[in-house]
Amino acid sequence: MNRNRRIFIIVFIAFTAIVALFAIDMARRTTAPWNKRREVERAFPAGKDGTAIDTAITDDDTLLTR
Numbered sequence: 001m002n003r004n005r006r007i008f009i010i011v012f013i014a015f016t017a018i019v020a021l022f023a024i025d026m027a028r029r030t031t032a033p034w035n036k037r038r039e040v041e042r043a044f045p046a047g048k049d050g051t052a053i054d055t056a057i058t059d060d061d062t063l064l065t066r
Helices: 003-029 033-043
Strands: none
């Protein structure tokens, strides 16, 4: 195996490994479209009886009194 071919193979393997690592990293950070609903349910958990709990609106909210 000549020197140029060996360098090409080493660079090809390194490039492929870097691209694979980027793809794995992006896949971990991305939510699949069919899992979007579950992500929202985890972010905003429902109450014990199945109703949503809204903690942002209270009696002291100044935006609602105007």
